[in-house]
Amino acid sequence: MPGQQHSPDLEVHQLGNGASWVAASMPEAPLTCLDFWCRAGSVSETPAQRGMAHFLEHMVFKGSPDLPAGAFDRAIEQLGGSSNAATGYDDVHYHVLVPPEQVPRALELLLDLVLHPSLEAEDFSMERRVVLEEIAQSNDQPEERVIQSLLTLCCPDHPYGRPILGDPEVLLAMTPEAMGAFHADRYRAGNCCLAVAGSLPAGLAGTIAGSALADLPCGGAAPPTASIRSLPRRSTLPVPRLESGRLLMAWHQPAAADLDGVVGGDLITSLLGEGRGSVLVHRLREELRLAESVDLDLNVMEAGSLALLEVAAPAGQLDAVEAAVGEAWQEQMDRGCDSGALARAGRMVANGLRFALETPTSVAAMAGSGLLWGRRQALDHPLSLIDGWTPDRLRSTLLPALDPAAATVLRAVPA
Template sequence: MSAKVTTLPSGLRVVTDAMPHLETASLGVWVGAGSRHERKSEHGLSHLLEHMAFKGTRRRSARAIAEEIEAAGGDLNAATSTEHTAYYAHVLAEDAPLALDILADILTDSIFDAEELEREKGVILQEIGAVEDTPDDFVFDLFNASAFPDQPIGRPILGTPEQIAGFSRDAIGAYLDSHYCSRATVIGAAGAIDHDRICADVEKRFSGLAAGGDSRAAAPAALYRGGEILMKRRLEQAHIVIGFEGLSYADEDFYALQVFANAVGGGMSSRLFQEVRETRGLAYSIHAFHWGYSDTGLFGFYAATGAKDVAELMPVALDCLGEAAQRLSEAEARRAKAQMKVSLLAALESPSARCEQIARQVMAFDRVLSREEIIGKIDQLDIAAIRQAGARALSSKPTVAAIGPVNKVFAPDRVAQRLRAC
């Protein structure tokens, strides 16, 4: 395995994977603080902080940050998720020190200018509006809120307009000081890089990152409850998510449920696609998903269908899931396993994807999982284990979320009843 991990004296972890045949490098900073680490009064701060990190430091203005990285032909971006916030760059190999310098600058010396803050609040309010205008995205916010009601993990990552409007520079600074510490941070790099040079550069440039505690431990435990949120809107289609409690990425059956999700709704040969779309023409878009978090997960399917087809789609889709939990075939399992392995191997060919993969693995497991280990776990799964993982998920209380013409969407108790009849 070519990946190397070093823990610096500050507790900051550095993980790299050299890809000598490349001439570019991807580098990033992953912080173990996302939306589920926020108190109610902080809802939306993780995402706002991500935006404000690019709005100027003591050494660089917002424009200078953009011009300096792009003058080198590179690009800089960031993303906030439920459990992490990431800042990353892609540059030519010789510009890796520049990328690290900019990343360190924005994370340890941002000034949070008051005028920039007000402008960026406006940008985020537009982003929230864009999500609410996009039902195939917004329905997943409703789904999360129903699965984990009144919990940080169930709140939308972007926050609410009221919360965003009220945040001050002091609130951002306090959140940064509380959560952005070396022991909760991983620096990743992949591509044309040298591990020892990256470590030396990181140690020098990130010395301003406070040691602190590990903010990953600050997130309250998730409690899946399930439930229902239906939002009537004048839309051509009903956007529907039916889900159940999934598995943590640390659960021994995690890969079994991943295979089950792929088999029932991960591709054109899957049960949902073939039965709902190809055979019956009940939906243009339908797919299954399984998301793993540190202590829980979510499994389910999404479908978009016309108002007249909702009543037929619901039982057909649920029957696909219920029957798969009992009679999924060996051939279906083999196809799903092959899809997962191709996705894994494809990530190894991209420095950006590889950088993210190894950083997230160190964040989650304190080590890099080898290709052979992951593929071995997938290959050793037998059909009984895959069916059992599917049945385990389907036995939990259903969560139902839908937007549009929702009158004929099944309630959670009716979803459970249909599955018991399979």
């Protein structure tokens, strides 16, 4: 058994307008993380809004009517803290990490910045140039081009197949007024939550009840995004400045709401492709010496997860690499997963979770994401699910979904 670990107890609260918040007490932590989450990722965008969610994240940090550009960062630094944000397919979140006695002021600053962005026309034009340059730099990176091409090939009719950064032509047509409408539509009580993790100050409930979170308009929760359905597709992509060939394969895996399935997905991808002792790394690098690197990762998302395999090898070896991947998978299907290899994968998955439970930032992220999407389990609950995945269960349930014949396959070769 991988072992048990006590995770911080979660206390969930709901305000009168429907916005929710969760507290995770970590008394020994020297700092406290405030993490604001919103269902306003790129899946929320219409065709005329592609890139709006990420662009809005940029504009939020240009300030509010009470916080001129740069004032938020300076204020958080004066409190002894730091801040960051990230936009994903499903959601966006903004967090600050501060000493516990500074939580009331940090919360006031964070909510003012996120909920009341100025969206000034001059800042809008300037920051749009920053985003367009970010897109150009991404398109100029061979590795990023390859991964995005795989996602587009795998999910051609789904938001997960589109770049989060957006489309330059669409971005050039955006206006501050359109962004303001997007913000007003998405940043509503039913779409937002707050997670607080670390050393919790006295009076936290009253502080949050009297904050701008309680003033958010009611409503939200747009219809769910359609589930992804990855179909077997193949393509070859010549890429300038790519140093070696790439074989990329993608498979559909359980969605984030299926926690047991996600744990199984973590186990099977770790068993097959994480570390020198994994099946594919050992076969492709140690035995056959075909590959320069092998990575197999589970990308967990709300509308369906993806297992993504990337093998770097000389372009002339890609046929042999793909054949070896198929042979390795067939051997696992024929004889089943080795119990020792599964135990090793279980330790890796469990230790990854244990490490995440050690810092307020990662605890707040897990608690906030879970609350936003209706997952109320204890943060260490996945540890109790690991032992439920036996070699036979993996072989019958998840291994068939990784059939190379069912994969989306992209071969990237140096142009």
